[in-house]
Amino acid sequence: MSTDGEEKAADSTKQATSDAEPPAKPAAVRTEVAESRSTPTPPAKKVTKKRKPTPTTPRQMLKRTLAAVVVTLLVLEVGVRIMFHVHENGVHERLAQGYPPHTYLRDFAMNADYRFISLYTINPARANNEEYQFDKFGFRMDSNRLAFGEPTKWKLIWMYGGSTAQGLGVRSEETIAATLNKLLARDGSNYRVINMGQGGFTSTQELLLFTEVLQSGFKPDMVVCYDGINEQPFQGDFLTNGAPEWEKHSSKAGIILDVQGAESVHSLLPLTLTRLTKIDDFMTSIQNRLHPPNATAPAADNWEVVVRRHLVSLNMIKAEADHLSVPSFFFFQPVMEYESHYKLRTYSAEEQKNQVPVMNRGEHERHEALLAPAAADLKASLGAEFFDIYDTFRAHDSENLYADPRHPNGVGNAIVAERIYRELKAATSAR
Numbered sequence: 001m002s003t004d005g006e007e008k009a010a011d012s013t014k015q016a017t018s019d020a021e022p023p024a025k026p027a028a029v030r031t032e033v034a035e036s037r038s039t040p041t042p043p044a045k046k047v048t049k050k051r052k053p054t055p056t057t058p059r060q061m062l063k064r065t066l067a068a069v070v071v072t073l074l075v076l077e078v079g080v081r082i083m084f085h086v087h088e089n090g091v092h093e094r095l096a097q098g099y100p101p102h103t104y105l106r107d108f109a110m111n112a113d114y115r116f117i118s119l120y121t122i123n124p125a126r127a128n129n130e131e132y133q134f135d136k137f138g139f140r141m142d143s144n145r146l147a148f149g150e151p152t153k154w155k156l157i158w159m160y161g162g163s164t165a166q167g168l169g170v171r172s173e174e175t176i177a178a179t180l181n182k183l184l185a186r187d188g189s190n191y192r193v194i195n196m197g198q199g200g201f202t203s204t205q206e207l208l209l210f211t212e213v214l215q216s217g218f219k220p221d222m223v224v225c226y227d228g229i230n231e232q233p234f235q236g237d238f239l240t241n242g243a244p245e246w247e248k249h250s251s252k253a254g255i256i257l258d259v260q261g262a263e264s265v266h267s268l269l270p271l272t273l274t275r276l277t278k279i280d281d282f283m284t285s286i287q288n289r290l291h292p293p294n295a296t297a298p299a300a301d302n303w304e305v306v307v308r309r310h311l312v313s314l315n316m317i318k319a320e321a322d323h324l325s326v327p328s329f330f331f332f333q334p335v336m337e338y339e340s341h342y343k344l345r346t347y348s349a350e351e352q353k354n355q356v357p358v359m360n361r362g363e364h365e366r367h368e369a370l371l372a373p374a375a376a377d378l379k380a381s382l383g384a385e386f387f388d389i390y391d392t393f394r395a396h397d398s399e400n401l402y403a404d405p406r407h408p409n410g411v412g413n414a415i416v417a418e419r420i421y422r423e424l425k426a427a428t429s430a431r
Contacts, residue, residue, distance in 0.1 A: 119208045121198055131171050140166055140195045142178035148218075154192040155221035158213075160206040160317075162230045164333065165197025167413065169403035174410030176226065179417035191222065202230045203313035210317055214324070223321050223328040226420070228390070231310045231371060233302055307374040315381055329385050329427060331420055332375050334392040387423045392416060 096104040121138025134140050135147035146152060159165060159177050167175030177195035184191050196209065206225055314330050321328035375388040392415060393401055401412035408416065 117204060117208065118200075119205055119212070121209070133172055138198075140172070140175065140177070140197070142172050142175065142181060142195070144181055144192065146181075146192055146194060148194050148196070152192070153190075155190050157191055157193045157222040157224055158196050158210070158220040159193050159224045159226065160201070160210060161197040161226040161333070162201045163197070163199035164229065164407055164413075165226045166195065166199055167197070168199055169407040170410050170413060174413055176413045176417045176420070179414050180421055183417065183421045193224075194220075197226070200230065201227070203227055203310045203317075207313045207316050210320065214320060219324060220326055223317065223326060224331065224420070224424070225314060225317060225328070226331045226333050226416075228310075228332045228371065231306050233306055303371065306371065307377065310374065311377055311381060314378065314386075318382060318385065327385075327428070329387065329424060330378070330382055331423070332378065332386070332388045332390050334390055334416065384427065387420075389416070389419050389423070392419050 092104070092106055096107070099105075122134050122140075124134035124136060124138060127134055132140065133145075135149075137148045139148045141147060146154070157180075159180075165176060167177070172178060175195060177193040177197075180193045184193070196213075198205070198209070201209075203225070206227065210223070318328050318330075375386075375390060379386050379388065393412065396415060401408055401415070403409035403412075
């Protein structure tokens with residue numbers, strides 16, 4: 001049996017053995033350990049979670065779709081233009097072979113300039129609303145809804161003029177024609193007025209429209225022309241600057257060129273298709289920038305031409321009416337006078353900003369001084385059928401007579417209508 005001392009000695013010997021260095025490893029193992037210590041351990045790879053793609057919103061989808069459509073249309077437009085250009089040139093080359101040299105119409109039209117006299121009426125499909133009501137021919141109606149060309153029991157007065165006759169800026173019941181119809185109804189007359197006024201018309205356009213309507217087989221029972229203010233020098237007047245003013249590189253000239261150049265259905269169809277897009281307008285604007293049209297001289301103050309134009313136009317209207325045994329009457333409209341004489345409605349800053357530039361007071365007085373004396377010549381030429389009502393507003397200087405710097409309001413139109421009605425009543429009763 002061992003004693004307690006021997007057991008303690010054995011325990012101390014085990015402790016000393018465990019604290020001593022471990023036994024030496026074989027050489028191969030030592031080499032592997034050394035190599036593993038000398039080679040750096042690569043950093044651990046970070047595991048990243050893949051983000052889910054952001055879903056496309058309807059707005060983004062719409063933008064992408066529109067962009068794709070626009071690009072596709074542009075490519076198609078360019079391709080179609082190239083194809084039509086080649087095709088059209090081929091058509092014209094074949095057609096030109098049937099003409100003597102240098103006489104082919106398209107070649108002539110490509111180098112021609114034009115002078116235009118605009119004739120137009122209002123498109124009711126775009127203009128009609130609660131107050132502006134036009135019949136299918138583009139003539140403004142009042143509450144009677146008396147449409148041009150429709151069967152009626154009334155004798156008809158065709159009234160011509162510019163925007164003041166048409167009644168721009170006033171309600172349908174405040175036009176001169178509407179007020180005349182009220183006065184005619186009040187007195188039990190069997191006459192009614194058709195308002196054929198068109199904004200911007202001069203006596204030249206009144207004559208053209210009157211002639212066109214007569215050529216269409218219509219006939220009035222009376223003709224009234226209310227004009228004068230629009231009779232001013234303007235670009236395009238024959239001999240305004242000693243020679244006619246010519247137009248090229250314009251939309252109107254382009255239309256003439258297109259019509260003259262479309263001698264066959266084969267060329268007309270491509271021409272029509274290429275006119276359907278706004279890209280045509282864009283390309284025209286680029287062309288005008290690269291090759292600016294020749295600047296035309298401003299209209300000269302040739303009032304002699306203006307007065308003669310007015311005189312000849314009204315006499316030709318009278319001659320056509322006389323040929324049909326239709327009475328005709330002509331009214332030299334009141335001048336647009338205000339500021340020192342008449343009150344002008346006060347406009348807000350925004351309204352003034354949007355106002356179309358108009359004649360200032362000095363130009364009014366100049367217009368009056370230059371054109372008003374022509375009334376004497378008109379009276380001498382037209383006789384009892386001409387009425388100078390140029391000064392109609394001068395007895396009403398305490399009232400606001402204008403809807404804007406160009407057009408009388410309902411009050412002004414009523415004053416004019418009453419004056420016209422008195423003169424017509426006296427003239428027709430004397431017959």
